[in-house]
Amino acid sequence: GDSVTQTEGQVTVSESKSLIINCTYSATSIAYPNLFWYVRYPGEGLQLLLKVITAGQKGSSRGFEATYNKETTSFHLQKASVQESDSAVYYCALSENYNVLYFGSGTKLTVEP
């Protein structure tokens, strides 16, 4: 079945440093699923950070970027300079039938001052 893999459970980065959170996916039914990054801040529900539906395209939001790479089936999340307020749990997800999302296990980002 469909799956999303996030290899890092936790990442700690110093403020103003760059960040990359890895995500790879496997889709069984269609070649180019929709890909998403959701973020969960403490005490809140998940919220959409960015979404890309076309292979080769890049999505961006709040200084974060992710590029849909169909060759490597990856959708890594990057930010050039993180802030303390970026501390949260980040989830990569894919959708093939447009209603159902398959999530990775999440990466907890801690930004140190």
Next chain:
Amino acid sequence: DMKVTQMPRYLIKRMGENVLLECGQDMSHETMYWYRQDPGLGLQLIYISYDVDSNSEGDIPKGYRVSRKKREHFSLILDSAKTNQTSVYFCASSFPSLGGSSYEQYFGPGTRLTVL
């Protein structure tokens, strides 16, 4: 204000007791979802509801049932809870997908359920 609410936020039950988790949304979304998340795993879909009384099983429906009698309200029911149903439960809602793109899902803050 676009919001998904969940009640209760924390719940402790004994094995064999019945559990009712409530979810509400104020966005008139047709589609609603129940997920659970266990440590080290991603969110897993339990049930999806396409509208009032139009519910479908997700990937892990065993041991759960749902009820949707109003568009803005979606309940998850555990009849005779088991210890392996200890988890964090998330409710979400969205507009139904049209064409070739997914709509954003809006999530509640989660309910942490412990079954002793």
